[in-house]
Amino acid sequence: MLSIRNIVKQYANHRALDNVSIEVEKGSIFGLLGPNGAGKTSLIRIINQITAPDQGEIFLNGEKLNPSHISTIGYLPEERGLYKKMEIGEQMLYLAQLKGLSKSDATARIKFWFEKMGIQSWWNKKVEDLSKGMQQKVQFIATVVHGPELIILDEPFSGFDPVNAQLITNEILELNSKGATIIFSTHRMESVEQLCDSIALIHKSKKILDGKVKDIKNIYRNNTYRIAFTGRINAPENPIFSINDEKIEDGITHLTIQINPKYSVNDLLNFLIPQVQITELMEIIPSMNDIFIQNVKN
Template structure:
């Protein structure tokens, strides 16, 4: 759906994006990841045509990105942009009409979303009278009210308590199930695990990793397992595995091991079962948080 090709963005002496290319499939939830200052926001601003690239091109549904695409995109920025003195209903009408809706259609859709989010009574409230989390709800509605094909969410859970974070998560998944493509920029790796089909990791202005989440996690598997057993294992030394960590209590011993090349978890079980009572043998697959840290720590 979105093809980002060889994007370069330079600000004075700082190169924010250095030849970045990303392909985002239609109907996917795509995680755009990276530490602060990596270039994520610069790329998001280019997709939204707030700024232009110095080099490279972006295509939306096969067409070179142009002003007519603005109505097909919904953007929730990390720095929120609501008018604090305006009444919420009036403000939502204004923003929806900027995206091409008639006043009648905008009113109907806003009322639908207000009811869906449980804020029917907020129409005449002013933004400045709301908490940060309440403002977030309003901003989210402004992002999706025109039913965009592409929804870009930059740190969408900032300011939400766990209940409202789950509410927004459910809405994101429902919009995706109805066909919307989601670009999701966040530092919350647990949200990436929960929501994203694919990711791209940008670090120091360059894309350093991309692909489907499951494929990336498989790529970083290193044959590490957690074992729990009761009894006495003697001797522990074996060519099958190396012990990374050992914990003991009165009845159970827990080992974190790395199985050596040429051996499998079945071989480990064959070694253990004649000696001890095995209660757990679980592969430790690196989390997206582990993979993120490993790639950006330098």
């Protein structure tokens, strides 16, 4: 759906994006990841045509990105953009009409979303009278009210308590199930694990990793396992595995081990079963948080 090709963006002496190319599949939830200052927000602003690239091109549904695409995109910025002195209902109508909706259509859709989010009584409230979390709900509605086919969410859970974070998560999943493509930028790796089909990781202005989440996690598997047992291993120093961590609780030994690449789990079991009673054996798959840290720590 979205094809980002060789994007370069330079600000004075700082190169924010250095030859970045990304493909976002239609109907997917795509995680745009990276530490602060990596270039994520610069790329998001280019997709939204707030700024232009110095080099490279972006295509949306096979067409070169142009002003006509603005009405098909919904953007929730990290720096929220509501007018604090304006009544919420009036503000939502204004923003929805900027996206091409008629006043009557905008009114109907806003009422639908206000009821869906449990804020029917907020129509005449001013933004400055709301908590940060409440403002977030309003900003989210402004992002999706026009039914965009591409939704870009920059740190959408900022300011939310766990209950409202789950509410927004459910809405993201529902919008995606109805066909919306979602680009999701966040530092919350647990949200990436829960929501994203694919990711791209940007670090120091360059894309350093991309692909489907499940494929990336498989690439970073390193034969590490958690095992628990009763009894005692004879010859704990052996060629099959090395011990990374060990603790004993209530007579049960808990080990984190790494199997030598020359050996398999079956070799491990054949070695252990005659000696101990195994109560747990589980492979430790690297989390997206582990993979993120490993790639950006330098």
